[in-house]
Amino acid sequence: MNKKTSTYTLIGPFSQIVTMAHLPKTGPIPDEQLHVLEQAGVLVQDDQIVRVGDYIKLMQEAEQHDYALVKVESPMVLLPGFIDAHTHICFAGSRANDYAMRVAGKSYLEIARNGGGILDTVRKTREATLIELVNLLKKRCDRHLQEGVTTCEVKSGYGLTVEEEIKMLEAIQLVNKHHTLDLIPTCLAAHMRPPEHTDSGKYLECILNELLPAIKEQDLANRIDIFIEDTAFTELESLEYLVAAKKLGFELTVHADQFSTGGSRVAAEAGAVSADHLEASGEDEIALLRDAGVVATVLPGASLGLGMQYAPARKMLDGGLCVAIATDWNPGSAPMGDLLMQAALLGASEKLTTAETLAGITSRAAHALRLSDRGVLSNGFLADMIAFPTDNYKEILYFQGKMKPTRIWKKGKEISHQ
Numbered sequence: 299m300n301k302k303t304s305t306y307t308l309i310g311p312f313s314q315i316v317t318m319a320h321l322p323k324t325g326p327i328p329d330e331q332l333h334v335l336e337q338a339g340v341l342v343q344d345d346q347i348v349r350v351g352d353y354i355k356l357m358q359e360a361e362q363h364d365y366a367l368v369k370v371e372s373p374m375v376l377l378p379g380f381i382d383a384h385t386h387i388c389f390a391g392s393r394a395n396d397y398a399m400r401v402a403g404k405s406y407l408e409i410a411r412n413g414g415g416i417l418d419t420v421r422k423t424r425e426a427t428l429i430e431l432v433n434l435l436k437k438r439c440d441r442h443l444q445e446g447v448t449t450c451e452v453k454s455g456y457g458l459t460v461e462e463e464i465k466m467l468e469a470i471q472l473v474n475k476h477h478t479l480d481l482i483p484t485c486l487a488a489h490m491r492p493p494e495h496t497d498s499g500k501y502l503e504c505i506l507n508e509l510l511p512a513i514k515e516q517d518l519a520n521r522i523d524i525f526i527e528d529t530a531f532t533e534l535e536s537l538e539y540l541v542a543a544k545k546l547g548f549e550l551t552v553h554a555d556q557f558s559t560g561g562s563r564v565a566a567e568a569g570a571v572s573a574d575h576l577e578a579s580g581e582d583e584i585a586l587l588r589d590a591g592v593v594a595t596v597l598p599g600a601s602l603g604l605g606m607q608y609a610p611a612r613k614m615l616d617g618g619l620c621v622a623i624a625t626d627w628n629p630g631s632a633p634m635g636d637l638l639m640q641a642a643l644l645g646a647s648e649k650l651t652t653a654e655t656l657a658g659i660t661s662r663a664a665h666a667l668r669l670s671d672r673g674v675l676s677n678g679f680l681a682d683m684i685a686f687p688t689d690n691y692k693e694i695l696y697f698q699g700k701m702k703p704t705r706i707w708k709k710g711k712e713i714s715h716q
Contacts, residue, residue: 306365307710310339311353313689315376317675318661324588324620327653334691340376342681345709350675368712370705373689377656378675379448379682379708381663382637384551384574384595386486386628387438388431388466389456391422393629401605406529416456416490419629423456423466431469438627438635439479443713446703447637448682450479451624451667453523455486459494460509463487467518478708482667484551485513488524488531488539498531502539510546521571525553526561533560540568549668555579556600566590572622572666576609577601584610584617593666595622596658598644599632611648611658622666623658639699652695681710 315338321327339353341360349356360367396414400406409415423431435452442450454466467483474481487505495501513519522543526536530553540550549571554561556575562583565573572593576583577600587594596609614621623644627635634640637659645655664673672680684703686694694701706713 305344306348306360306363307342307368308339308356308360308365309342309368309683309707310356310370311337312339312370312376312685313337313373314691315340315350315675316656316691317350318378318657319674319676321653321657321661323662323665325618326615327651327657329651329653332653332656340675340681340683342710345681347675347677347679347681349677370685372687374685374705375688375691375694376675376683376685377691377694378660378673378679379684379706380446380637380659381449381667381669381673382442382447382624382627382659383451383572383622383663383666384453384597384624384626385450385635386453386455386626387442387450387635388435388452388454388470389419389423389629390426390431390434391419391629393418393633396630397603397633416630417493419456420458420492424459424462428465428469428472431466432472435469435473436477439473439477439481442635442637443479443706443708444702445636445638446684446706448479448684448706448708449482449664449667449669449672451482451484453484453486454519455489455523458487458489458492460504460512463509464512464516464518467513471518478713482521482669483519484521484523485510485519485548486523486525488522488536490525490530499535502531502535506539506542506546510543510548514546520547520549521551522548523551523553526564527553527557533564536561537564537568540564540570544568551595555583559583562587562592565592571668574624575600575626576614577607579610579614581613581617584614584619588618593622593662594619595624595666596644597624597626597632598640599634600626602634602640602643603630603632608644608647611644611650615650615654620662620665621654621658622663623655624663624666636699638694638702642695642698645695646698652692655695681707683707
């Protein structure tokens with residue numbers, strides 16, 4: 299009988315490994331709670347971490363197996379791969395004209411009347427072929443991966459018909475099958491009422507009766523989202539939609555409290571996994587989300603793109619919430635898409651600890667997507683890892699996103715920079 303080939307790999311030594319292990323899922327995180335190992339390594343088997351610890355001791359353990367050694371010669375700090383828990387990166391076209399009009403002082407309605415706004419992206423995404431959408435999405439995934447994002451949620455929502463929403467979700471599925479980056483698809487057909495429909499309630503019925511069963515049958519997504527706002531869907535119709543979608547077996551997330559409150563109340567009542575945006579949330583909304591166990595996913599990219607206040611992340615943490623940080627990367631309000639830079643800027647403005655900021659884009663972001671196998675460097679977790687060229691982990695946020703990872707491993711395999 300042939301001996302099975304071992305697939306052990308020892309990677310190190312790193313100046314520091316910030317494991318993100320043993321941190322609370324909710325509430326504040328003092329920096330003293332960060333689990334930081336010095337002169338440490340990672341022992342990997344296949345796509346999983348076997349052990350993280352002292353490099354010399356791991357070398358002794360590795361020598362009991364056939365193993366490969368990946369030597370880290372220069373000072374480096376290792377973190378879990380970043381997780382972007384809210385994006386809209388499957389789209390066609392550009393909204394640069396919208397941005398120029400917005401910073402020049404024009405309102406959303408004025409921009410829409412001039413042919414801009416979300417319906418401009420809807421038109422361009424509908425005009426794009428499946429292959430064109432795949433190629434555009436792949437390029438954005440390439441950039442995200444090179445910047446340390448190893449898992450990324452991607453929403454539909456620029457099709458707004460059964461056929462076009464399925465096309466978007468198929469594009470996400472195709473890229474996910476062939477790209478190193480893991481994509482988590484979410485159906486956001488309830489982004490806004492499309493021009494073909496005059497009644498938003500009947501449009502939601504169409505999604506429930508025609509689109510969501512097809513998505514289930516084709517296994518295109520198990521998460522759904524809805525935008526609750528004056529310009530999109532009301533609290534009542536959103537709650538009815540979410541309850542019905544939950545009965546179909548979908549996990550729920552909600553665009554909530556971006557410009558006005560009410561969405562967080564719906565998220566709490568419907569039992570959503572997360573409520574995202576929350577720039578308008580106050581103490582009452584924070585309490586509702588906390589009591590319902592809903593993750594607060596804040597989106598600094600939208601605040602930067604729109605020139606508005608950040609979500610009150612400090613108050614949310616002090617109020618006992620789990621706070622994840624995501625980019626909201628989209629063509630309209632959040633075109634930057636740089637997760638580390640946005641998290642660092644939010645942290646500086648909201649006075650978040652280094653631990654709270656890093657948890658928001660690793661372990662707590664994983665919790666926002668109900669992913670229990672990543673976001674932490676520990677035994678049994680995926681070997682999704684990123685290394686920064688420094689010997690002090692505090693420099694990563696200190697440079698506010700300008701220091702990027704120079705070595706990246708996805709499921710134990712190192713990827714090359716393009």
